[in-house]
Amino acid sequence: MSQATFExxxxxxxxxxxxxxxTHAYPDGDTLGSGFALALALNQIGKRAxxxxxxxPKNFEFLSRLVPAQDFEAQTVVSVDVADEKLLGDNIExxxxxxDLCVDHHAINRVNAKQKHVDPHAASNCEILYRLFRFMxxxxxxDIADCLYTGVSTDxxxxxxxxxxxxxxxIAADLIEAGAKAPAINxxxxxxxxxxxxxxxxxxxxxxxxxxxxxxxVIAAPLELQRRLGVGDGELEGLASIPRSxxxxxxxxxxxxxxxxxFKISVRSDKNFVNAAEFCRGFGGxxxxxxxxxxxxxxxxxxxxxxxxxxxxxx
Amino acid sequence: MSQATFExxxxxxxxxxxxxxxTHAYPDGDTLGSGFALALALNQIGKRAxxxxxxxPKNFEFLSRLVPAQDFEAQTVVSVDVADEKLLGDNIExxxxxxDLCVDHHAINRVNAKQKHVDPHAASNCEILYRLFRFMxxxxxxDIADCLYTGVSTDxxxxxxxxxxxxxxxIAADLIEAGAKAPAINxxxxxxxxxxxxxxxxxxxxxxxxxxxxxxxVIAAPLELQRRLGVGDGELEGLASIPRSxxxxxxxxxxxxxxxxxFKISVRSDKNFVNAAEFCRGFGGxxxxxxxxxxxxxxxxxxxxxxxxxxxxxx
Numbered sequence: 001m002s003q004a005t006f007e008x009x010x011x012x013x014x015x016x017x018x019x020x021x022x023t024h025a026y027p028d029g030d031t032l033g034s035g036f037a038l039a040l041a042l043n044q045i046g047k048r049a050x051x052x053x054x055x056x057p058k059n060f061e062f063l064s065r066l067v068p069a070q071d072f073e074a075q076t077v078v079s080v081d082v083a084d085e086k087l088l089g090d091n092i093e094x095x096x097x098x099x100d101l102c103v104d105h106h107a108i109n110r111v112n113a114k115q116k117h118v119d120p121h122a123a124s125n126c127e128i129l130y131r132l133f134r135f136m137x138x139x140x141x142x143d144i145a146d147c148l149y150t151g152v153s154t155d156x157x158x159x160x161x162x163x164x165x166x167x168x169x170x171i172a173a174d175l176i177e178a179g180a181k182a183p184a185i186n187x188x189x190x191x192x193x194x195x196x197x198x199x200x201x202x203x204x205x206x207x208x209x210x211x212x213x214x215x216x217x218v219i220a221a222p223l224e225l226q227r228r229l230g231v232g233d234g235e236l237e238g239l240a241s242i243p244r245s246x247x248x249x250x251x252x253x254x255x256x257x258x259x260x261x262x263f264k265i266s267v268r269s270d271k272n273f274v275n276a277a278e279f280c281r282g283f284g285g286x287x288x289x290x291x292x293x294x295x296x297x298x299x300x301x302x303x304x305x306x307x308x309x310x311x312x313x314x315x
Numbered sequence: 316m317s318q319a320t321f322e323x324x325x326x327x328x329x330x331x332x333x334x335x336x337x338t339h340a341y342p343d344g345d346t347l348g349s350g351f352a353l354a355l356a357l358n359q360i361g362k363r364a365x366x367x368x369x370x371x372p373k374n375f376e377f378l379s380r381l382v383p384a385q386d387f388e389a390q391t392v393v394s395v396d397v398a399d400e401k402l403l404g405d406n407i408e409x410x411x412x413x414x415d416l417c418v419d420h421h422a423i424n425r426v427n428a429k430q431k432h433v434d435p436h437a438a439s440n441c442e443i444l445y446r447l448f449r450f451m452x453x454x455x456x457x458d459i460a461d462c463l464y465t466g467v468s469t470d471x472x473x474x475x476x477x478x479x480x481x482x483x484x485x486i487a488a489d490l491i492e493a494g495a496k497a498p499a500i501n502x503x504x505x506x507x508x509x510x511x512x513x514x515x516x517x518x519x520x521x522x523x524x525x526x527x528x529x530x531x532x533v534i535a536a537p538l539e540l541q542r543r544l545g546v547g548d549g550e551l552e553g554l555a556s557i558p559r560s561x562x563x564x565x566x567x568x569x570x571x572x573x574x575x576x577x578f579k580i581s582v583r584s585d586k587n588f589v590n591a592a593e594f595c596r597g598f599g600g601x602x603x604x605x606x607x608x609x610x611x612x613x614x615x616x617x618x619x620x621x622x623x624x625x626x627x628x629x630x
Contacts, residue, residue: 159474159487160505162498166488172474173481173488183477190475194562198520205517247509 004101004115006135012101012115013042013136018075019049022099024082025089026233027053029060029154029189034080034103034125036063037147041129041138048072054089057234059188063150066143076100081125081151084110103128123163126151130171142179149180150189158190197235200225204239208246211308212315215273217243218307220255222300240291244268251279251315253307255300263303265294274314282310319416319430321450327416327430328357328451333390334364337414339397340404341548342368344375344469344504349395349418349440351378352462356444356453363387369404372549374503378465381458391415396440396466399425418443438478441466445486457494464495469504512550515540519554523561526623527630530588532558533622535570537615555606559583566594566630568622570615578618580609589629597625 004012021038023031035051042049048070056064077099082088083106085096102113105128107120122128126148133140140148152172156164159172176182193201203225209218219242226236236256243252250273254266265283268291269276276292283306285294296303319327336353338346350366357364363385371379392414397403398421400411417428420437437443441463448455455463467487471479474487491497508516518540524533534557541551551571558567565588569581580598583606584591591607598621600609611618 159484160498160501164491164497166492169474169484169488169491173484176479176484177481182479183475186475191556191560192562193560198523198561202517202520205513205520208513241506245506245508246513247507 004117006117006132008115009101009103009117009132010136013047014045016076016100017047018072019047020074020077020095021049021051022077022079022082022088022091022095023051023053024087025054025091027055027057027060028081030124030126030151031081032056032060032063033147033149033151033154034129036067037126037129037133037144037151038078038080039067040141040144040147041133041136043068043070044138044141045136050074052091052095054091059192060150062185062188063147066146078103079111079113080129081105082111083108085112103132121165123165123168124151124155126155127168127171130175140175140178142181145175145178145180146185149175149182150185153182153186154189158186194235196229196231197238200229200231200235200239201242203229204242208243209304210249212251212311214248215250215315216253216308216311217246217249217251218253218255218304219243220300220304221257222255223257223260226257240266240268244270250274251276251311253311255303255307257300258295261297261299263296263298263300265296265303265307267292267294274311279310279314319432321432321447323430324416324418324432324447325451328362329360331391331415332362333387334362335389335392335410336364336366337392337394337397337403337406337410338366338368339402340369340406342370342372342375343396345439345441345466346396347371347375347378348462348464348466348469349444351382352441352444352448352459352466353393353395354382355456355459355462356448356451358383358385359453359456360451365389367406367410369406374507375465377500377503378462381461393418394426394428395444396420397426398423400427418447436480438480438483439466439470441470442483442486445490455490455493457496460490460493460495461500464490464497465500465504468497468501473501473505509550511544511546512553515544515546515550515554516557518544519557523558524619525564527566527626529563530565530630531568531623531626532561532564532566533568533570533619534558535615535619536572537570538572538575541572555581555583559585565589566591566626568626570618570622572615573610576612576614578611578613578615580611580618580622582607582609589626594625594629 021035023035039049078101099113102111102116104118105122105125109118207220240254250270252268256264267276271289277287280292280294283294336350338350354364393416414428417426417431419433420440422435424433522535555569565585567583571579582591586604592602595607595609598609
């Protein structure tokens with residue numbers, strides 16, 4: 001399918017009404033920021049719109065509060081930051097095959113939509129929407145700026161990661177000028193931890209094991225620990241970055257027990273020393289050169305020793 | 316003293332030679348980035364220059380390696396990011412009263428120099444140098460960009476804090492275009508922890524005490540713990556942000572025992588609930604509305620209960 005131009009996107013949005021905007025499950029700042037920004041932009045040009053989610057996590061409620069609830073019968077369906085209809089979670093059945101327009105920034109996009117605009121060079125989907133709104137002469141209000149800034153900032157780790165381009169930073173500058181409350185958003189996104197998360201980190205630190213002369217570090221979250229602390233996806237998500245962040249470590253491995261004896265393995269590496277994707281392929285997994293994953297069946301000790309042996313082979 | 320203009324700074328730098336560039340003690344990314352960037356810029360216009368430090372921490376050696384060593388008798392002394400000559404540490408005696416030019420971004424600057432350019436609106440001193448170099452038609456090479464980016468990024472917590480302006484972000488964009496290796500620098504500055512630091516955080520997490528219905532959190536690093544883990548300033552520095560980062564906490568207090576029974580107190584607060592400076596003034600200290608400090612003498616338990624009582628009064 002050919003890529004819809006900004007001109008075509010603008011015509012499409014102006015010619016339709018009663019929008020439902022789909023976001024992906026396990027929602028992050030980019031899909032929610034995109035959804036609420038688009039709803040506000042559509043309201044501005046006289047259209048009705050609502051954002052469809054699998055639930056807005058508490059730390060993102062400041063975004064959903066910006067958008068007034070509107071009652072209408074849906075006529076148009078747009079997905080934002082959704083790479084595959086399977087990622088719609090509980091909304092798959094209701095919307096599969098019904099998407100009119102898909103706007104996304106993932107390199108591989110499998111959404112089946114009548115029109116698509118996919119730009120993998122954009123660090124966040126919110127970057128694409130910022131440029132689209134400017135193209136359409138939509139005013140970047142302070143509320144729209146808050147939504148877009150949230151996506152631009154969270155998808156780049158607050159401009160820390162390699163996907164941050166000069167354009168990303170210039171868009172963030174424009175959004176702050178437009179009124180985005182950047183310090184408050186960044187505090188909520190990057191400098192706030194739940195007590196549970198803190199207790200989890202404390203216990204996880206105690207599980208760190210080094211091998212290969214300190215160049216490999218392994219942490220583990222067995223089911224017993226998850227149950228005892230009562231932690232779920234929300235808390236466990238960020239763990240994978242911990243072992244690789246330790247000085248001298250070039251391969252960091254995180255074991256998360258999904259069901260009794262079934263471990264989801266996350267590998268983060270310095271690609272100058274270890275290719276994480278190749279490492280994981282040895283266990284039937286895959287991914288990128290510096291971030292990859294696989295699943296291994298066994299006891300915690302067995303899984304650890306298989307991983308350590310594989311590390312000793314490559315390092 | 317009147318502020319030297321960029322024109323005057325340019326004339327001064329071009330008319331002199333054999334520069335010694337002073338940085339502040341306990342050096343950070345901004346003073347070192349400024350120092351090494353200025354040395355490289357001076358080399359580019361045919362001048363000899365060296366950076367005077369109190370020692371370059373290991374994680375900043377990638378900057379010092381960019382600047383070739385030069386042997387010469389010093390004729391000109393410039394300080395960068397130094398708010399007060401007292402902050403020169405071991406270099407106070409050798410350089411006090413001998414500074415020809417002071418370039419700084421601190422709101423209160425007490426350096427006694429023949430010429431000064433102080434811009435408190437700049438989030439980092441490196442921002443000022445970037446603008447000066449552009450004004451002087453100095454080419455922003457990839458090496459200069461690495462130095463300047465380090466200062467711009469570290470002094471804003473990677474663009475997370477409220478001092479980040481639209482201009483900060485646009486300068487960072489320019490520096491990445493000029494070749495700054497932003498992802499590698501950010502990984503080293505923000506995503507690398509020593510094993511000692513990790514062990515310290517693990518033990519510190521175990522000391523967290525909540526009061527005022529979870530709106531106050533207190534952590535403590537007594538001498539015993541510091542000695543047992545063998546940690547010093549480098550590891551202890553970042554602790555103060557931990558308690559305030561806990562969800563629901565509006566005043567976070569960090570106790571660091573300096574000598575037996577003498578505690579340095581760091582307070583971080585949400586100014587909508589507690590003014591940290593006023594809180595600390597009650598103990599003879601001071602600071603800003605959201606970050607302040609004081610010193611309290613007593614046993615760990617005494618100090619904690621005095622602080623808790625003060626918190627109960629304001630919350």
